[in-house]
Amino acid sequence: MENFFQFGALLAATTFAGAGIYIKKINTKNFFSIPFYEGLFSLILMLLIITLFISWDSIIHDNSIYSLRNFVLAATLSSTGTMVYVYSLSKTQIGVVLTMAAALNIVTASIYDYIVNSISFDLYFILGGVLILVSIFMLNFKSFFSKSQINIVGAFGGMLTGILWGSAVFFNDNALIESNIFIASLVRSITGIIVMLSVSYFVGRKIQFSEDLRSYRLFIITVILLFISNIVWFVSLEYTSGSLTTIFGSSAPVFGIILGYIFLKEKITKIELLSIFIALCGVLAIITNQ
Numbered sequence: 589m590e591n592f593f594q595f596g597a598l599l600a601a602t603t604f605a606g607a608g609i610y611i612k613k614i615n616t617k618n619f620f621s622i623p624f625y626e627g628l629f630s631l632i633l634m635l636l637i638i639t640l641f642i643s644w645d646s647i648i649h650d651n652s653i654y655s656l657r658n659f660v661l662a663a664t665l666s667s668t669g670t671m672v673y674v675y676s677l678s679k680t681q682i683g684v685v686l687t688m689a690a691a692l693n694i695v696t697a698s699i700y701d702y703i704v705n706s707i708s709f710d711l712y713f714i715l716g717g718v719l720i721l722v723s724i725f726m727l728n729f730k731s732f733f734s735k736s737q738i739n740i741v742g743a744f745g746g747m748l749t750g751i752l753w754g755s756a757v758f759f760n761d762n763a764l765i766e767s768n769i770f771i772a773s774l775v776r777s778i779t780g781i782i783v784m785l786s787v788s789y790f791v792g793r794k795i796q797f798s799e800d801l802r803s804y805r806l807f808i809i810t811v812i813l814l815f816i817s818n819i820v821w822f823v824s825l826e827y828t829s830g831s832l833t834t835i836f837g838s839s840a841p842v843f844g845i846i847l848g849y850i851f852l853k854e855k856i857t858k859i860e861l862l863s864i865f866i867a868l869c870g871v872l873a874i875i876t877n878q
Contacts, residue, residue, distance in 0.1 A: 595875065596824035597836035600817045604837075605844035606811035608824065609851055610806050621796050624788070626811040627780035633815065634773045642770065651767045658763035659772055662756040663779035667712040669752030671787055672745050680742025683731025688743055690724050690838045692750025693757075697834040700758035706831055712873050717835045719870030720842075726863040727841055754834065760822070769822040776818065835874065842867040 638647055669689075676685045683783060694717055701707040788795055825833045842864050848854040856864075 590853045595836065596820045596827075597833045598839065598871065600821035600824060600842040601837050602843045602847075603813045603820065605840045605842075605847050607817065607839075608844050609847050610810040610813065613806050613852075622807070622810060622814075623780060624784040624795050625807070626814040629811045630773060630815045630818065631781065633779035634770060634777065638770055647768065647770050649758040651771050653766035654762040655765070656771070656775070658759040659767065659775040660779060662759035662763065663776045664671050664783070665752045665759065666756040666776070667780050667783035669749045669756065671783070672752065673749040674743030676742045676749060678742075679745065680739040681731035683728025683730075684743055685749070686841065687725050687728045687731070687745035688746030689719055689749040689753065690748045690841075693753045693829070693839055694721065694750075694834050696751050696754025697780050698831040700754070701829050701831040704758070705761075705829070705833065707831070709711040709831070712876060713832075716870040716872075716874035717831075719873065720835055720839055720867050723863040723867035723870065723873045724838065724841055726859055726866065727845070731861065754830075757825070757830040761825055761833075764822070769819065769826060772822050773819060832874070836871070839867055839871060 638644060673685065673689060698709070698717070702709070754844050764772060787796065821833065821837060824836070845854075845856060845860050845864060
C-alpha cells in the first residue's frame with residue numbers, strides 16, 4: 589500500500605486533468621469561481637469527515653505551531669502562484685506559461701530537496717524528470733515559435749509561478765512531518781477561499797455559480813475531481829519527496845490529452861502522440877528506479 593501512495597501523484601495528475609476536461613465543457617470566463625467553490629466544498633467535506641469518523645482531539649494534538657505556519661505559508665504561496673499563472677495567461681501564449689511553470693516547479697522542488705533535505709538523485713530519477721519536461725515542451729513547441737511575439741512579462745510570470753508552486757511543495761512537505769493531510773486540506777481550503785474572495789473583490793469580478801442544470805452538474809463533478817486530486821496529492825507527498833511528487837504531478841497535461849481524446853473526441857497529433865510516449869517513458873524510468 590505504501591508503494592501505491594508513493595505514486596499517488598500520478599492519480600492526482602489524472603484527476604486534475606479530468607477536472608480540466610469538465611472546466612472546458614463549462615466554458616466559464618470567471619477564473620475565481622471554480623477554485624472558490626472547490627475550496628468551499630473541500631472545507632465542508634473535510635469538516636464532516638473529521639467530525640463523523642475522526643477525533644478532533646487527535647487531529648489537533650497531531651499538529652504544531654511550526655507545521656501550521658508552514659501549511660499557511662504553503663497555501664499562500666500556492667494561491668499566489670495560481671493568481672500569477674492566471675495573469676500570465678492574459679499576457680502570452682498558454683503553452684509558454686505552462687512550460688515555464690512546470691519546468692521551474694520541478695527544478696525548485698528538486699533544489700529544495702537536494703540542498704535543504706539532503707536528498708540525492710540517481711540517473712534514472714534525473715532521466716525521468718528530463719523526459720517529462722521534454723514531453724511538456726513538445727506539447728507546447730508551437731507556442732514558442734508562433735507569429736505572435738512572446739510577452740516577456742507573461743514568460744517571467746510563468747517562471748515565477750513555478751517557483752511559487754515549487755516552494756509551496758517544500759513547505760507542505762516539511763509540515764506533513766509533524767502534522768497530517770486533514771490539517772493540510774483544511775488550511776489549503778480556508779486560505780484558497782480567502783485569496784479568491786480577496787482577488788475577485790479587488791479586480792471587480794463576483795464569485796458566480798451557474799443556474800443552468802447541465803452546467804451545475806459539470807460544476808459539481810469538477811470540484812469533486814479537484815478535491816480528490818488535492819487529497820491524493822497530499823497523501824503522495826506524505827509518503828515521498830516533494831521533487832518526486834512534483835515530477836509526477838507535472839504530467840497532468842499529458843493525461844489531459846489522453847482524456848480529451850477519450851471524452852471530448854479531440855484528435856491527437858503525431859507530435860502529441862510522441863510526447864505522450866516520451867512522458868510515459870519518463871514515468872517508467874522513475875518507477876523502475878523506485
